[in-house]
Every structure is written in structure tokens, then in C-alpha cells.
Amino acid sequence: TAADQKEAAGKLVMVTNAEFPPYEYHDNNQIVGIDADIAKAIADKMGVELEIQDMAFDSLIPAVQSGKADFAAAGMTVNEDRKKNVDFTDTYAEAAQVIIVKEGSQIKTPDDLAGKKIGVQTGTTGDIYADDIENADIQRFNKGMEAVMALSQDKIDAVIIDREPAKVFVKENAGLVILDEAFTEEEYAIAVKKDNKELLDKMNGAIKELKESGELKKIVDKYITA
Numbered sequence: 001t002a003a004d005q006k007e008a009a010g011k012l013v014m015v016t017n018a019e020f021p022p023y024e025y026h027d028n029n030q031i032v033g034i035d036a037d038i039a040k041a042i043a044d045k046m047g048v049e050l051e052i053q054d055m056a057f058d059s060l061i062p063a064v065q066s067g068k069a070d071f072a073a074a075g076m077t078v079n080e081d082r083k084k085n086v087d088f089t090d091t092y093a094e095a096a097q098v099i100i101v102k103e104g105s106q107i108k109t110p111d112d113l114a115g116k117k118i119g120v121q122t123g124t125t126g127d128i129y130a131d132d133i134e135n136a137d138i139q140r141f142n143k144g145m146e147a148v149m150a151l152s153q154d155k156i157d158a159v160i161i162d163r164e165p166a167k168v169f170v171k172e173n174a175g176l177v178i179l180d181e182a183f184t185e186e187e188y189a190i191a192v193k194k195d196n197k198e199l200l201d202k203m204n205g206a207i208k209e210l211k212e213s214g215e216l217k218k219i220v221d222k223y224i225t226a
């Protein structure tokens with residue numbers, strides 16, 4: 001495949017959806033963020049170049065499956081369904097789906113979401129979980145930020161999205177708050193093509209080193225201030 005040829009030539013192709021600060025976002029035409037830095041550190045340890053391609057979130061797993069990319073690093077939550085299609089590295093972050101509402105909203109806990117209009121980013125775990133909410137009207141957006149804009153404009157009642165991007169979006173949009181009670185707890189890992197054990201082992205080795213040396217924490221601290 002294209003990705004195999006590039007890997008042989010000393011290059012890894014990463015795919016992501018750079019609409020997800022602080023994990024991946026655009027800054028001066030560059031894709032930056034925690035995942036970009038972690039991937040760069042892994043590639044450095046493996047002695048290969050890193051190329052990052054941006055695409056829709058729901059195209060990431062197909063790109064890895066088809067061999068168009070070597071891996072996807074996108075604040076991607078490990079779940080059983082995805083494991084049928086890709087292998088995951090060891091996890092590198094704890095995460096959660098949280099609920100954003102307008103200040104003063106009637107929605108105070110996850111239980112209040114029944115029957116409400118809920119915005120999510122297409123194909124994310126927020127989308128998957130929202131499906132289980134009784135009588136909810138799920139509005140799907142290409143970008144999490146678009147869901148947040150719709151909430152600001154009172155087009156929807158709540159947004160379900162990952163905690164760290166939620167914090168960024170709420171900071172950028174006055175009048176929004178994150179509910180104290182999270183919707184779910186999850187973990188992020190990097191998705192690799194199934195049965196590419198060699199790459200998976202190398203990446204896990206690099207992730208282990210990044211954890212033990214404190215480099216991983218340094219990268220996270222660069223983007224997330226407590």
C-alpha cells in the first residue's frame with residue numbers, strides 16, 4: 001500500500017481531524033497539538049519522518065484500514081466496535097464526554113437530556129452515546145465547533161463532546177458552561193492497521209518511553225494549563 005511504501009522509505013503517514021483543540025488544530029497552516037507532538041516524538045524515536053494529513057473524523061478508521069495512512073491519532077477513544085476494524089496502541093490519555101449547555105439552562109445533569117436537541121460531531125463517541133438518550137433529537141456536525149456555535153445561537157439545547165475541546169470552546173464563546181457531571185469516562189489511543197504488529201509494537205515501545213521519561217506529561221502540559 002501507499003503507507004507501506006512510505007514507511008519503507010522512512011516515513012509514517014498520520015491522519016487526524018484537526019478540529020479538536022488542544023489535541024489537534026490548525027495554527028498558521030500547521031497542524032499542531034498534543035497528538036501532533038506525541039506522533040512527532042514517536043516518529044523521532046523510530047527514526048522516521050512524519051507526515052500529517054487532515055480529514056473528516058469518520059474517514060480516519062477507513063484510511064487506516066485501507067493502508068492510506070499508517071495510523072490515526074485524533075483524541076480517539078478506544079471502544080469495542082472500533083477494535084473490530086483497527087488495533088489500538090496502549091492508551092496515552094484519560095478523557096471524558098461532557099455536556100455543554102447555555103448558562104441558566106434547565107439541563108443540569110445527563111438525565112435532563114431526554115427529549116432534547118443535542119449536537120455532536122459525526123462519528124464520535126458523543127454521537128454514539130447520544131443515540132441512547134431517550135427521545136433525543138441528535139444533530140450531527142462536521143466539526144465540534146459548529147455544534148457549539150449552534151448551541152450559542154439557541155438552535156440546539158446541548159452539545160456532547162470531549163472535555164478538553166469543550167473547555168477550549170467554552171472559553172472562546174461567552175455564555176456557555178460545562179456540566180459538572182461527565183457523561184462518560186474514556187481513554188485515548190492511536191489506531192493502527194489491524195495485524196501490523198511490527199508498527200504497533202514499535203509505537204507502544206515509544207509511548208512507554210514517552211511516559212517513563214516524563215516527555216508525554218511535558219507535551220500535555222504545554223497545551224493544557226491546569
Ligand code: ARG
Nearest residue numbers: 017020074075076077124125
Ligand atoms: N474521543 C471522541 C471519539 O473518539 C472524539 C474524538 C474527535 N477527534 C477529533 N480529532 N475530531 O470519538
